[in-house]
Amino acid sequence: MTAPDTPKLSLTQVLLCGAAIVTLSMGIRHGFGLWLQPITMDRGWSRETFAFAIAVQNLAWGAAGPIAGGLADRFGAFKVLIAGSVLYALGLVFMALATSGMAFTGSAGILLGLAQSGTTYAVVYGVIGRNVAPDKRSWAMGVAAAAGSFGQFLMVPVENWLIGSFGWQEALFIVGCLALAMVPLALGLKEPPHAHAPGAHQQTIGQALREAFAYPSFRWLTAGYFVCGFQVVFIGVHMPSYLKDQGLTPNVATTALALIGLFNVFGTYTAGTLGQRLPKRYILSTIYTLRSLAIVVFLNAPLTPTSVYVFSAVMGVLWLSTVPPTNAVVAQIFGVRYLSMLGGFVFFSHQIGSFLGVWLGGRLYDSTGSYDVVWWIAVALGVFAALANLPVKEAAIVRPTPVGASA
Amino acid sequence: MKARHAVLAWLAAAAALLGVFLAYLRPDLATTLANQIWNCF
Numbered sequence: 509m510t511a512p513d514t515p516k517l518s519l520t521q522v523l524l525c526g527a528a529i530v531t532l533s534m535g536i537r538h539g540f541g542l543w544l545q546p547i548t549m550d551r552g553w554s555r556e557t558f559a560f561a562i563a564v565q566n567l568a569w570g571a572a573g574p575i576a577g578g579l580a581d582r583f584g585a586f587k588v589l590i591a592g593s594v595l596y597a598l599g600l601v602f603m604a605l606a607t608s609g610m611a612f613t614g615s616a617g618i619l620l621g622l623a624q625s626g627t628t629y630a631v632v633y634g635v636i637g638r639n640v641a642p643d644k645r646s647w648a649m650g651v652a653a654a655a656g657s658f659g660q661f662l663m664v665p666v667e668n669w670l671i672g673s674f675g676w677q678e679a680l681f682i683v684g685c686l687a688l689a690m691v692p693l694a695l696g697l698k699e700p701p702h703a704h705a706p707g708a709h710q711q712t713i714g715q716a717l718r719e720a721f722a723y724p725s726f727r728w729l730t731a732g733y734f735v736c737g738f739q740v741v742f743i744g745v746h747m748p749s750y751l752k753d754q755g756l757t758p759n760v761a762t763t764a765l766a767l768i769g770l771f772n773v774f775g776t777y778t779a780g781t782l783g784q785r786l787p788k789r790y791i792l793s794t795i796y797t798l799r800s801l802a803i804v805v806f807l808n809a810p811l812t813p814t815s816v817y818v819f820s821a822v823m824g825v826l827w828l829s830t831v832p833p834t835n836a837v838v839a840q841i842f843g844v845r846y847l848s849m850l851g852g853f854v855f856f857s858h859q860i861g862s863f864l865g866v867w868l869g870g871r872l873y874d875s876t877g878s879y880d881v882v883w884w885i886a887v888a889l890g891v892f893a894a895l896a897n898l899p900v901k902e903a904a905i906v907r908p909t910p911v912g913a914s915a
Numbered sequence: 916m917k918a919r920h921a922v923l924a925w926l927a928a929a930a931a932l933l934g935v936f937l938a939y940l941r942p943d944l945a946t947t948l949a950n951q952i953w954n955c956f
Binding site: 542658661662664668758761762763765766769 | 947948
């Protein structure tokens, strides 16, 4: 049995600071698409230049996640959060100043990807895991995830207003200053040096990694999260053009985007709360099943603005609702000592799924002339993820008792 | 007292969400987003 660490920070402090950080870090990045047109027009770049940088950003975020998580577990989350905030601000400033495609990819792609790996869920969840008692942990993760969802929802209109009022370059500088607000918030998540409860199993990072990857439940969770990334990003990126192909007006897509954002806040909070009462594997399995069902009904029902809005609301509820239960299960199985690093590995799988969702969506559309094949791949993957989560064992992993632990 | 605080917190959250949702329906943002979406893909 894994002995939990003794909580050291107050619940209110962890939730307020953690939620505010995730609101900013998830929110700022969500509106990057708004800069596509002004930047490419002003710099004379192709859309591909901009899109490539954002693709690199997503991969860098995923690839750096385990490293940022490992550093947070080893040296303290607040140090990683501060470094991430400074990188975030620098990335935005360099993004504003970049005059070549390579410089833009280095700033908007690599720097901001690294910044996000240090300021988003995996790192903040490590602090929540270590400082919130297990009987409230899933709920607390739900609160933080809902804050991230709210940030995404909020920042699109805010950033649009900033660009319209101050110009695209100045707007990036202002958002860069906003990113620096995460520095004082990170100080609120400063934990005392690790003081493990008596009997807690001491592991090296390598041992923790070998243990996790040898454990089937971890592999199932990771596979399920891949599907989450694939479905969410495919729908988020390609649904508008699907609606356009079907003859619906642009306003329908905009309202659909707003509905996804609105219901996403409720979905993430509810999933975290339910995770406190129900087995998380069943919650995850249900989420993936409902996603597949929603897609099947959407594809087979007559396509009208109303059907799009209903689908968007349902998908919004299911959008990031996988985040709290997935991370809470990792904490439940392996304990909280290396939660950020292990969460980072699971999230890397999510980002590979995201990349494939965008890329395959475009690739198969070009080769077949429609999105039908990718929609059905998304359905099949949802069924796979629903089944993959069922055998997950949520009980704490059994480890050999450390010598002298019983003394 | 605690219940009243909870109700107030939920009302504040609902008002914030409604406010942001209404921001999406403003013609200027709707137009920008619509152009953005169609122009991107």
